[in-house]
Amino acid sequence: MSSEQRKAFPFSEFEPKWQGEWEAKKAFRTPNPGDADFDASKPKYFVLDMFPYPSGNGLHVGHPEGYTATDIIGRFKKMSGFNVLHPMGWDAFGLPAEQYAIKTGTHPRVTTEANIANFTKQLKSLGFAYDWDREVNTTDPGYFKWTQWIFLKLYNSYVGEDGKAHPISELEGKGLSHDEIDAKRLAFVSSAPVNWSPDLGTVLANEEVEEWRAKGHIVERRPMRQWMLRITAFAQRLIDELDGLDWPESIKLLQRNWIGRSEGAHVTFNVVQSSGLPSEAAGTAAPHSITVFTTRPDTLFGATYMVIAPEHALVPQITTDAQRAAVEAYQKSVSSKSDLERTELAKDKSGVFTGAYAINPVNNAQIPIWIADYVLMGYGTGAIMAVPAHDERDFEFAKKFDLPINQVVQPPEGKDWQGYTDDGIAINSGFLDGLPTPEAKKKIAIWLEEKGLGKGTTNFKLRDWLFSRQRYWGEPFPIVWEDGNHRSIPESELPLMPPTLEDFKPTGTPEPPLSKATEWVQYSATAKRELNTMPQWAGSCWYYLRYCDARNSERFVGEAAENYWMGGGKPGGVDLYVGGTEHAVLHLLYARFWHKVLFDLGYVSTPEPFQRLVNQGLILGEDGQKMSKSRGNVVNPDDVVREYGADALRLYEMFMGPLEQVKPWSMKGVEGVYRFLARVWRLVMEQQGDEGVWTVSSALQDIPANKQLNKALHETIKKCGEDIEKLSFNTAISAMMVCTNAFTGAEVKPAGAIVTFLKVLSPFAPHLAEELNRRIASKFPDLAAKGFLSDETWPTYDPAALIEDEVEVVFQVNGKLRDKARVPIQATKEEIEKIALASARVQEFMEGKAPKKVIVVPGKLVNIVV
Incomplete structure (x- = not known):
């Protein structure tokens, strides 16, 4: 064309004109409760886009898909008599901006502001009805002041016996030591194995590892002191309270699977001293035990070996001298793998024998203890009992290393027992023989508890949230350290601004870049600031709340505004949340967690943040492939608009x-x-x-x-x-x-x-x-x-x-369509026949002949046979 x-x-003349008029007259400004022009009689509709990260590439045509959908429904709801809240903002902290700044020598704030200006221009060119007075930016001190404030609420809270968050002050005066109180905080310090990138100079989330490795960066596993958030304390609520949400079932399932609730039992295996360990006599009980969680305690008689994570604290203590070199070499090779790589089902199984043995508590058999990368320290106890006859991964591992495979479950007739994982009948299992799986599970759990070797329990795959990053471009923690203890700074000192650094490059060590700001670090003569920064997730956990009252300098969101826009109770929350499936698990899970803490503490009025969720589909290139620069199939919306x-x-x-x-x-x-x-x-x-x-x-x-x-x-x-x-x-x-x-x-x-x-x-x-x-x-x-x-x-x-009062009837001559007309729906056969015979086209094909027969099907057709 x-x-x-x-x-x-x-269009090129009037589209910019209308955009200018809308902006000049603030056509889409949404008043809040308390404003002079607020109409409390109208119902509310809060429609929300997952706010974008303002990259240097600008918008691609995938972005406007969801934005247009929310714009249409927002405009429609406004015309239908609703007060509509439809805001936009920027998830602007993050590693990409920092890496670009390091490469170019430009401060990340400069590049971020330029990117935001470009995104804003692009969005305005598409005519979206945003209330730009409510714009938020996670890097704005007026915003991250409240991100830091929410962190302090987490830091100064614990979970009570009722499963809800309570102020930590409730524990004071109850005879607990400082360390005991710290151990209960929702924000706490732990030494955790992490994905450390020495050249990026920061910890990476599991989901980030592949992206940055593909760009040539080194990533390895190592234990480091980290801030953690106790999301595991909310695991059951995060599952249960999905039920009332209008979300796609596929997304709910992803969340449930990520949280990973499972019923089973903890079982304790005592470690036996093997020859070669320098500190113990061979064959005597070592002062060590390993606890595993299993969903199939009924298969305990089939446990023929154990596997512990390569990072497990017991590995150096139980490894024999003969196996030490092989174990340490394997540990080193595993340190460069992400959790996702290690748990990939299709990958080739690998592992090393430690030289140590454990005692199977049900039959006193000595079983070998291996280390293997498919067992993660961050999941369960970091150890498993291996029942290769009835677990796919254990079966493949046992075949590779020639380990015993003992059947203990009889499957239904016609099914192979090797690798069979479903319910059946217990066999070769002593006092469990002949019992169906559910009964065998109950009986073994009682037996373990009676013997003091374990008990039935519920476990979650969900791990506590690793919340530290060793970066400059992020929210500083409002925490100081003194005499080896941490404490919060007063809320009056928020926002805690990051120092102005000319050199914000990673140090090449776990020491974060903030350590270079020596004056800033020194909080007082005896106290120093926390040097880690928060992850990008922090700002995106609560931004929807800030939209409700974006210019409030006294509170993270005003009570009246929050109560109105979030619905003031169940179900409540954002009425429609639209975004990509890439945030189906972590962002939604983290936001729900923060929201529940704020709800428990009385700061918000609803237990869930997002009532209805819709995921827009991916837009592919014209070649049917995912859009990417390397494929050359990216479509720039600016070009289409032009x-x-x-x-x-x-x-x-x-x-x-x-x-x-x-x-x-x-x-x-x-x-x-x-x-x-x-x-x-x-x-x-x-x-x-x-x-x-x-x-x-x-x-x-x-x-x-x-x-x-x-x-x-x-x-x-x-x-x-x-x-x-x-x-x-x-x-x-x-x-x-x-x-x-x-x-x-x-x-x-x-x-x-x-x-x-x-x-x-x-x-x-x-x-x-x-x-x-x-x-x-x-x-x-x-x-x-x-x-x-x-x-x-x-x-x-x-x-x-x-109401339809006419119907279209087709006219045929000798069965072939020749004309059609709309006729009254109540017309009789005779009236319809007259209309058909009066048609000039019908007369033309009748060629002056008298009809031999006229077939009338009312409301459908007339066939004239000549």
Whole structure:
């Protein structure tokens, strides 16, 4: 399509104009409770996008998909009488910005601000109805002051017997030592094995390891002192309280699996001294034991070896001299692997024998203790009992290293017992023989407890949240250290600003970059500041709350604003949250955790932050591949807007298919919706003179719509309203296309009906709708909206207009279609036959012959046989 054809209507003239008007008049400012123009009688609707990280690459066409969906429903809800909160902000701390700053020598704040300016410009060019007065930026001191404040709430809280967060002050005066109180805090210090990158100079989350390794960075496992958040104390609540949420079941399942609740038992294995350990006599009980958690204690008789994590504290103590070199070499090789790599089911199994043995408590058999990378220190107890007959990974490991495989579960007839993991009948299991699996589990749990060797328990795969980063570009912890103890700084000292550093590069050691700011570090003569910073997750855990009251300097969110926008109780929360599935687990889990703590402490009014969640599907390149620079298939929305306009981009992203579906981009598809918008333009406008000046069409008249057009209009109002509520935007657009075709076919265009149609179109293509309404107002001021269409009331459809009183009947001659006509739905067979025989096309094909037979099927067809 040529450049001239693309200018089928002058979008490049009026789109910037309307964006300017909306901004100048603050068309989408949303008043808060307490504001003079706040209308408390209206219901609220809080629609939220997962706020973006402002990278240097700017927006790609995947971003506007979710943003357009929320914009449409936000505009629709506003027109439907709701107070709508639809904000935007920036998740702007993070490792990418810091790495770019290190490479270029530019301070990360400078690059971050430039990226935000570019993102803002791009978003405004798409006409999104954001309340920019509520914009948040996680790197703004006015914002991260409250991130630090929330951390202090976590630091100064513990979980009581009721499973809820309570102020730590409740423990004072109860005879607990300083260390005992510290051990109960929701924010605590621990030495944990982490993914350490020496060249990046920071710890990485498991999910970040592959990304940064692919860029050539080194990542290794090592224990380090870290701040942790006790999310495990909320594990059961995080599972149970998913039930009341309107989320995709697939996302709920991902969360449940990540938390990983399982019923089972703890079992203790005593370690036996093997020859070669220097400090003990061979064959005597060593002063060590290993506790494992198993969901299948009924298979204990089948445990033929144990595996402990390579990082387990017992490894150096139980390893024999003969095996020490092999064990240490294996530990070193494992240190460079992430947890995700180590637990990959398809990978080749590896491990090393420690030389030590443990006693199986049910039969006193001595079983070898191995180390292997598929056992993680961060999950369970860091040790497993291996039952290779009934566990896939254990089975493969045992085959590789020629370890015994003893069947202890009889599967149903016809199923192989090797690697069988489901329920069956206990065999070769002593006092459990003959029992079905559920009964065997109960009996062994009682036996273990009676013998003092274990007990039935519930375990969670979820680990406490590693909350430290050794970076400059992050929120400093409001913590100081003195005499080996930590304490919080007063809230009056918030925000704690990071020091101004010219050299913010990693030190190459676990010592964070903040250590270079010697004056800043020295809090007092005897106390020093915490040198770690918070992870990027911190700012994104609570940003939705700040949107409710973004300029409040006295509180993280005002009580009245939070109570109104978050619903003031169950179910409450954000009414619609739209974002990608990449945040399906961690962001949502972390935000829910923080929210529950704030709820328990009385700072928020709802137990859950996000009531309804929708994940938009990925937009692929035209080649069907994921968009990436290396593939050269990235589509820049700026280019699309320049060629076809913002409304065309918005409309196409919604017309591609269902919102949740993965869809390939197509420029031909963009051209198709562009042509539709041009047809809408020509309903109202026509070109005059040699220069083709656009004027209001002479066909546009102040007349009521005829019955057929009125029906088409009200069908569209009804369909679009219902489809927007369901987020079925593609079918709503189809309905508007049908309606446009009906109006295009009319010789005289009813101006009032077209204004009503523009109200329906306005959430989807707001620039075009506003422009055409303004043009109509110039000729028919009493018919058009006086202000912005977004301030108008959503049209109400007339059920009476939808009643079908005519039906289309096809006319055949000798079984072949020759004509068709609309006839009254109540017409008799005789009346329908007369209409058919009167058709000029039918007469032409009858060739003057009299009909031998006329078959009439009312409401469908007439077949004339000649």
